[in-house]
Amino acid sequence: MSRRPEPEHAHDPAHTDQAPSGGPARSARPGLSPAPVLDVDPLIEDRGTRIVVCCGSGGVGKTTTAAALGLRAAERGRKVVVLTIDPARRLAQSMGIDSLDNIPRRVKGIDESAGGELHAMMLDMKRTFDEIVEAHADPERASAILGNPFYQSLSAGFAGTQEYMAMEKLGQLRARDEWDLIVVDTPPSRSALDFLDAPKRLGSFLDGKLIRVLLTPAKVGGRAGMKFLNVGMSMMTGVLGKVLGGQLLGDMQTFVAAMDSMFGGFRTRADATFRLLQAPGTAFLVVAAPERDALREAAYFVERLAAEDMPLAGLVLNRVHGSEADRLSAERALAAAENLEDSRIVDQEDGKAGLRNSPDTYESSAGSAAETATPEAPGTPAQDVAPDGGSPATVDDTDTDTGAGVGSADEVDAERSVDRFTAGLLRLHAERMRLLSREQRTRDRFTALHPEVAVTEVAALPGDVHDLTGLRDIGDRLAANRPELPEASA
Amino acid sequence: MSRLQVVSGKGGTGKTTVAAALALALATEGKRTLLVEVEGRQGIAQIFETEALPYEERKIAVAPGGGEVHALAIDAERALLDYLQMFYKLGSAGRALKKLGAIDFATTIAPGVRDVLLTGKVCEAVRRKERSGRFVYDYVVMDAPPTGRITRFLNVNDEVAGLARIGPIHNQAQAVMRVLKSPETAVHLVTLLEEMPVQETVDGIAELRAARLPVGRVIVNMVRPELLDAADLELVGAVPRSSVARSLSSAGLGGARRGGHAERLVDPLLAQAEEYAERYALEAEQRAALAEVDLPRHELPMLAEGMDLAGLYALAKELRAQGVS
Numbered sequence: 001m002s003r004r005p006e007p008e009h010a011h012d013p014a015h016t017d018q019a020p021s022g023g024p025a026r027s028a029r030p031g032l033s034p035a036p037v038l039d040v041d042p043l044i045e046d047r048g049t050r051i052v053v054c055c056g057s058g059g060v061g062k063t064t065t066a067a068a069l070g071l072r073a074a075e076r077g078r079k080v081v082v083l084t085i086d087p088a089r090r091l092a093q094s095m096g097i098d099s100l101d102n103i104p105r106r107v108k109g110i111d112e113s114a115g116g117e118l119h120a121m122m123l124d125m126k127r128t129f130d131e132i133v134e135a136h137a138d139p140e141r142a143s144a145i146l147g148n149p150f151y152q153s154l155s156a157g158f159a160g161t162q163e164y165m166a167m168e169k170l171g172q173l174r175a176r177d178e179w180d181l182i183v184v185d186t187p188p189s190r191s192a193l194d195f196l197d198a199p200k201r202l203g204s205f206l207d208g209k210l211i212r213v214l215l216t217p218a219k220v221g222g223r224a225g226m227k228f229l230n231v232g233m234s235m236m237t238g239v240l241g242k243v244l245g246g247q248l249l250g251d252m253q254t255f256v257a258a259m260d261s262m263f264g265g266f267r268t269r270a271d272a273t274f275r276l277l278q279a280p281g282t283a284f285l286v287v288a289a290p291e292r293d294a295l296r297e298a299a300y301f302v303e304r305l306a307a308e309d310m311p312l313a314g315l316v317l318n319r320v321h322g323s324e325a326d327r328l329s330a331e332r333a334l335a336a337a338e339n340l341e342d343s344r345i346v347d348q349e350d351g352k353a354g355l356r357n358s359p360d361t362y363e364s365s366a367g368s369a370a371e372t373a374t375p376e377a378p379g380t381p382a383q384d385v386a387p388d389g390g391s392p393a394t395v396d397d398t399d400t401d402t403g404a405g406v407g408s409a410d411e412v413d414a415e416r417s418v419d420r421f422t423a424g425l426l427r428l429h430a431e432r433m434r435l436l437s438r439e440q441r442t443r444d445r446f447t448a449l450h451p452e453v454a455v456t457e458v459a460a461l462p463g464d465v466h467d468l469t470g471l472r473d474i475g476d477r478l479a480a481n482r483p484e485l486p487e488a489s490a
Numbered sequence: 491m492s493r494l495q496v497v498s499g500k501g502g503t504g505k506t507t508v509a510a511a512l513a514l515a516l517a518t519e520g521k522r523t524l525l526v527e528v529e530g531r532q533g534i535a536q537i538f539e540t541e542a543l544p545y546e547e548r549k550i551a552v553a554p555g556g557g558e559v560h561a562l563a564i565d566a567e568r569a570l571l572d573y574l575q576m577f578y579k580l581g582s583a584g585r586a587l588k589k590l591g592a593i594d595f596a597t598t599i600a601p602g603v604r605d606v607l608l609t610g611k612v613c614e615a616v617r618r619k620e621r622s623g624r625f626v627y628d629y630v631v632m633d634a635p636p637t638g639r640i641t642r643f644l645n646v647n648d649e650v651a652g653l654a655r656i657g658p659i660h661n662q663a664q665a666v667m668r669v670l671k672s673p674e675t676a677v678h679l680v681t682l683l684e685e686m687p688v689q690e691t692v693d694g695i696a697e698l699r700a701a702r703l704p705v706g707r708v709i710v711n712m713v714r715p716e717l718l719d720a721a722d723l724e725l726v727g728a729v730p731r732s733s734v735a736r737s738l739s740s741a742g743l744g745g746a747r748r749g750g751h752a753e754r755l756v757d758p759l760l761a762q763a764e765e766y767a768e769r770y771a772l773e774a775e776q777r778a779a780l781a782e783v784d785l786p787r788h789e790l791p792m793l794a795e796g797m798d799l800a801g802l803y804a805l806a807k808e809l810r811a812q813g814v815s
Binding site: 057259293295336417424426427438 | 501503504536593638684690714715717722729734736738740743755758759761762765766768771772794795796
């Protein structure tokens with residue numbers, strides 16, 4: 001088995017030297033709908049896997065997932081290229097791909113001892129489109145196309161251009177055959193499905209009926225057999241001219257005529273990419289967060305992939321909140337927090353009363369008030385708590401006293417402040433448990449509808465991922481096969 | 491108060507939810523708002539838990555105090571056909587164009603044309619008046635494309651300038667721009683307290699300002715409650731485990747001794763507090779970044795039970811309380 005570096009993950013006990021093939025299967029989930037567990041290591045280690053496509057709605061961590069998988073595969077001996085669409089700036093910088101030049105760059109700082117390499121690139125859709133034009137038209141025609149306002153608008157702004165160009169780039173990378181695994185991130189579409197439809201849509205526009213209509217005046221002239229057809233068409237272009245403005249139609253016709261030679265190519269390429277996505281070496285990962293909308297999109301995608309005969313490897317459920325203390329319910333945690341706070345309020349009222357009544361006997365009373373707030377960290381908070389407790393000098397004296405003597409009063413005070421803190425911990429836990437049960441319900445709804453889909457859950461991180469260490473951590477979490485959420489309580 | 495309220499935001503920030511809540515919030519005291527979606531996602535129908543919206547304006551909610559929210563899902567193809575019908579009385583020729591793929595072509599491949607049609611329809615609704623001279627809608631709220639595309643979407647004039655220098659599309663674009671660049675319009679951006687959405691928001695505001703589009707407010711969505719304050723956070727790494735165990739035990743959560751119920755809770759609870767502390771610090775950074783754009787900022791709470799209709803009314807109430815409507 002390929003060697004891989006073991007980064008330190010003190011907070012991730014499930015990440016052990018589990019055999020990549022899964023070890024003891026954790027897929028035996030109790031409950032009504034046991035979802036199989038998605039094991040990513042066998043997937044990325046299998047030399048037969050040539051393309052992994054990460055798809056899903058926006059904001060669910062697709063780019064990070066793609067980059068983390070690519071890194072993990074490379075450190076396990078694969079020669080990988082990751083095609084990202086719109087990475088976070090700092091992540092791109094850390095991978096050395098922040099310059100948008102459409103060229104895969106080798107990522108430095110990864111462990112290549114297993115013989116793997118990681119390359120990464122950021123998609124420049126306009127440039128990719130320009131390159132297609134330049135490759136498929138003679139220079140004169142190419143410059144006519146590139147300068148046409150219609151082309152400029154199409155290449156920069158068409159809602160499907162990015163999707164189409166991502167697929168185009170995928171086809172190019174695959175054709176170069178320099179990498180044995182390509183991991184693709186998909187564009188942040190308004191709907192996850194756009195990415196499958198856009199290439200077809202663009203392809204069908206570019207060699208559809210309308211194109212022929214638009215080309216007619218320029219090309220067919222007055223051939224006898226076409227005469228009837230021509231009448232209809234000139235009427236049509238007349239209407240279009242009226243609606244869109246004559247100059248617009250002119251530009252469109254010039255554009256279409258200039259692109260004419262490439263239309264067949266577009267369709268062929270779109271079809272080839274589509275077949276590539278259906279090929280056995282391709283695996284789709286649907287990425288989602290445990291939220292209603294994201295999982296609804298994921299469900300559409302799962303159904304669509306099945307309809308298109310595209311191989312789904314499974315669902316990556318990102319940003320899942322777990323708890324090591326999930327036996328303590330939200331309700332019990334809240335009740336316990338109230339217990340602590342009730343007793344504290346009674347105590348504190350006594351303390352404050354003492355403080356107000358006897359400002360000169362600061363040694364006991366003022367000390368207790370300050371202690372209540374900050375036994376470990378004297379300073380500003382203490383002043384917040386006892387603004388009316390006497391002069392600042394009083395508070396300062398208290399601070400020095402804290403270190404000196406540990407009377408029984410101080411102990412009581414320390415206890416109170418810990419109680420207050422513990423109540424906070426319990427409220428935090430209650431919030432976590434509510435979130436967790438909501439996420440669990442959302443996930444269970446998905447697995448009930450799609451019990452066949454393998455799932456891997458990735459715990460939410462408090463912050464964003466900016467560097468290779470962070471990506472490695474995500475990779476470990478992806479491969480850990482550890483359900484974050486408790487089982488369905490059915 | 492601008493009559494056209496445009497709501498944008500990065501994917502996943504809940505911009506459709508915020509747009510819907512804003513439409514509800516603005517529908518106070520007998521006012522009537524129109525909530526419009528332009529991307530064909532049927533997000534409004536999902537939020538209001540109704541069936542898919544057709545291409546027509548219909549009432550979908552009643553706000554507290556008798557206000558009404560109407561909704562419209564604009565379809566670019568239908569908008570173009572209507573437009574052709576209105577100006578050219580095309581009739582069956584329109585259907586023939588559709589059959590040829592011309593409508594599809596015009597609305598999809600030429601991005602400017604599509605956007606002019608969508609924003610054109612919205613601006614029409616903003617300006618529409620009843621016979622009495624009163625506006626049909628007091629406010630129009632648009633659930634707009636995401637932050638990355640919003641400036642291009644709204645700046646239709648520039649977009650079609652290269653394509654249509656004269657003609658009806660050009661004229662339409664001019665009329666639309668007059669509304670969008672006036673004080674009648676405000677563009678709000680929805681974000682989360684996370685690095686990428688905040689970065690995109692800051693970039694988006696700069697782009698909107700450069701295009702002289704009126705930027706309104708920043709709305710921070712899904713803000714988690716503050717459960718530990720600064721003093722608590724100081725304790726996270728410093729408090730003796732045994733005293734937390736005793737405290738948990740005194741709250742009735744089992745034994746504080748090693749291996750006792752309460753004692754076993756200490757580590758997980760402190761780990762959760764550490765995560766909270768880390769997130770707290772990151773959120774403070776993001777708030778600071780947002781403060782620099784110098785716009786009114788509002789925060790909406792994360793709803794523990796997830797988004798549903800009741801949650802939507804709660805968010806609307808919150809927006810109203812914060813003086814957004």
